[in-house]
Amino acid sequence: MDSLLITNGTVVTLGAAGRVLHRHDVLCEGGRIARIAPHGAVAAGEARVIDAAGKLVLPGFINAHTHFYSAFARGLGKAAPSASFREVLEHLWWRLDRALDLEDCRLSALVTAIDAVRHGTTTLVDHHASPHALRGSLDALAAAVGQAGIRACLCYEVSDRDGEAIAREGIAENAAFAARCQSERDPLLAAAFGLHAAFTLSDATLERAVAAAREHGVGFHVHVAEAASDEEHSMREHGERVVERLHRLGVLGPASIAAHCVHIDGHEAALLAETGTAVVHNPQSNMNNAVGVANVPGMLAAGVLVGLGTDAMTTDMLEELRAALFVRHLAAGDPSCGFSETVSLLVSGNARIAERFWPEEGLGELAEGHAADVVLVDYDPPTPLDEATLFGHLVFGVSQATVDTTIAGGRVLMTGKRLELDLDEAELMARARARSAALWERF
Numbered sequence: 001m002d003s004l005l006i007t008n009g010t011v012v013t014l015g016a017a018g019r020v021l022h023r024h025d026v027l028c029e030g031g032r033i034a035r036i037a038p039h040g041a042v043a044a045g046e047a048r049v050i051d052a053a054g055k056l057v058l059p060g061f062i063n064a065h066t067h068f069y070s071a072f073a074r075g076l077g078k079a080a081p082s083a084s085f086r087e088v089l090e091h092l093w094w095r096l097d098r099a100l101d102l103e104d105c106r107l108s109a110l111v112t113a114i115d116a117v118r119h120g121t122t123t124l125v126d127h128h129a130s131p132h133a134l135r136g137s138l139d140a141l142a143a144a145v146g147q148a149g150i151r152a153c154l155c156y157e158v159s160d161r162d163g164e165a166i167a168r169e170g171i172a173e174n175a176a177f178a179a180r181c182q183s184e185r186d187p188l189l190a191a192a193f194g195l196h197a198a199f200t201l202s203d204a205t206l207e208r209a210v211a212a213a214r215e216h217g218v219g220f221h222v223h224v225a226e227a228a229s230d231e232e233h234s235m236r237e238h239g240e241r242v243v244e245r246l247h248r249l250g251v252l253g254p255a256s257i258a259a260h261c262v263h264i265d266g267h268e269a270a271l272l273a274e275t276g277t278a279v280v281h282n283p284q285s286n287m288n289n290a291v292g293v294a295n296v297p298g299m300l301a302a303g304v305l306v307g308l309g310t311d312a313m314t315t316d317m318l319e320e321l322r323a324a325l326f327v328r329h330l331a332a333g334d335p336s337c338g339f340s341e342t343v344s345l346l347v348s349g350n351a352r353i354a355e356r357f358w359p360e361e362g363l364g365e366l367a368e369g370h371a372a373d374v375v376l377v378d379y380d381p382p383t384p385l386d387e388a389t390l391f392g393h394l395v396f397g398v399s400q401a402t403v404d405t406t407i408a409g410g411r412v413l414m415t416g417k418r419l420e421l422d423l424d425e426a427e428l429m430a431r432a433r434a435r436s437a438a439l440w441e442r443f
């Protein structure tokens with residue numbers, strides 16, 4: 001692990017301290033932040049020096065809900081037009097995931113992970129599907145994220161939509177990966193137990209999944225009430241709402257993530273708060289799929305921990321943050337509402353979600369002793385930058401700036417906009433294009 005000295009930058013700690021420290025240095029040793037001090041106060045010694053003059057030094061961004069496997073959908077024009085969210089799944093995503101093989105999974109993850117490095121996103125919470133290349137798929141993703149050097153929490157989305165045998169295989173895949181994480185204790189990897197969504201899962205499958213997850217001590221990562229049809233299906237088939245059903249079956253809890261929650265009601269929000277289940281808001285995806293706008297203020301008021309994800313629309317968390325703010329304003333018809341609250345989804349919500357998977361790392365905050373997940377962004381502010389103005393700079397300025405350097409766990413993954421990874425990026429992209437063209441033929 002490199003010893004690094006990041007010099008003379010504007011250090012934006014985020015997190016509990018929330019400081020903006022002009023002309024400061026950050027010393028990283030053994031994968032952790034050893035010192036944050038005024039420029040010149042720390043001797044470089046043997047450390048590699050990275051000049052951060054004219055740059056902000058931020059904690060690596062966290063994406064709390066995404067799908068590596070969707071990378072090969074870009075430009076795929078063969079899906080029939082969809083009139084509903086169910087048709088979006090049937091016409092595009094379920095056809096795509098059935099066509100994936102293990103090498104497609106690995107390459108999808110690798111190109112997405114490299115994109116994340118380029119956008120300063122060092123931690124991703126992924127939700128994977130490849131029902132005809134299921135066994136070993138999480139190991140394939142883990143190999144890719146390991147090569148890119150980022151942190152990832154992986155799971156396989158168990159579903160009954162492809163039959164009981166594949167549902168059982170999905171349970172076994174989650175269990176095998178959780179066991180691997182427990183035995184290897186790789187600080188860059190974590191496991192959750194994936195579930196697709198209530199409307200493709202029987203009670204029997206959910207009971208099996210809950211038993212397996214308990215055995216391995218992991219929480220769930222599941223899509224919840226993304227479209228109104230999920231709630232309608234639950235009422236029709238089970239006589240209860242989605243969150244009530246997941247609660248009855250033991251899916252909720254302080255290690256679990258419910259993505260979306262666009263159509264939950266007040267009682268469901270109260271159940272999520274009471275059980276400590278985190279919700280991840282994905283505004284760009286929700287707009288793109290025309291499923292509605294999640295009641296984030298209502299969930300926060302109910303005491304729910306809410307974070308921000310991209311649902312694979314981007315790896316750029318500041319772009320997603322802007323979308324979250326703009327849709328909030330539009331939905332409320334109020335251009336002044338929810339500014340700090342929305343920024344907090346990314347800045348503190350995602351840090352608290354990441355803490356569930358990496359309790360020792362202090363992700364989302366630059367502080368001594370925390371993991372050295374650090375990003376340098378080219379940004380010379382044209383207006384005063386301090387603790388009071390920081391969020392305005394993040395949304396309206398830093399979001400438009402270029403990431404120069406990305407470091408995860410003390411390893412330099414990119415600096416001067418050049419990747420420092422053991423791979424040939426042009427060759428990788430050519431291979432991904434060839435594999436995706438072949439997949440589109442099978443689609």
Ligand SMILES: [Zn+2]
Pocket residue numbers: 065066067127223259311
């Ligand atoms: Zn999703």
